[in-house]
């Protein structure tokens with residue numbers, strides 16, 4: 001499968017002193033990312049216990065949340081460096097649509113579309129030609145080509161996750177973000193999906209950023225693993241700082 005862009009080892013995300021504060025009820029949470037550089041084609045795992053800020057970090061990287069403050073927060077994609085603090089909603093939406101792919105915990109497929117139409121949707125939204133062939137190829141590699149005409153509800157959990165992976169990769173984004181993509185399947189299936197996902201993204205030169213609570217799943221497989229140091233600062237404020245795991 002050809003790469004969409006040359007693998008130049010360049011940085012895709014650059015974060016410096018990024019802080020996101022969230023408040024709920026009487027308590028507040030602060031995610032701190034002192035420094036994070038994510039390279040093209042890397043498989044980066046983000047691991048940690050419930051509530052440590054994994055989804056908050058993924059939502060920042062997915063341009064769904066914006067930092068409360070930062071020194072630098074940029075994305076290199078499409079041959080340009082985008083200062084993410086200087087984009088309006090429309091340009092953030094465009095960056096998301098063109099350059100990012102998502103796999104959600106439960107697939108996030110549209111129930112009224114077939115698996116094939118779900119997977120082709122990003123290509124259609126981006127006006128990309130060749131989506132049909134590309135999706136057929138991806139479904140075959142992911143061993144779900146026989147499910148292409150079915151609605152998601154008729155698939156097993158593992159098949160749904162594979163369909164979500166096909167959809168995330170169909171428009172050849174430089175970055176794919178996956179939030180607990182194997183949480184709903186057994187260990188054997190999770191390992192198989194992880195390996196297929198990793199192989200496909202590697203072949204395409206796509207950066208894969210995967211959130212998981214399951215350290216075992218990514219140990220020895222991810223290029224780098226990050227985790228969090230969680231510190232209660234007082235009765236109402238918890239700070240969680242991103243650290244590279246040993």
Ligand SMILES: Nc1ncnc2c1ncn2[C@@H]1O[C@H](COP(=O)(O)OP(=O)(O)OP(=O)(O)O)[C@@H](O)[C@H]1O
Nearest residue numbers: 022023024029048049050051052053054055056057
């Ligand atoms: N919409 C929100 N508004 C305010 N605070 C929130 C919101 N969503 C999450 N939080 C808080 O932010 C903190 C981090 O939550 P986050 O969902 O990022 O953790 P997580 O590691 O992904 O957890 P889990 O593994 O349970 O999904 C938690 O203290 C949570 O209560």
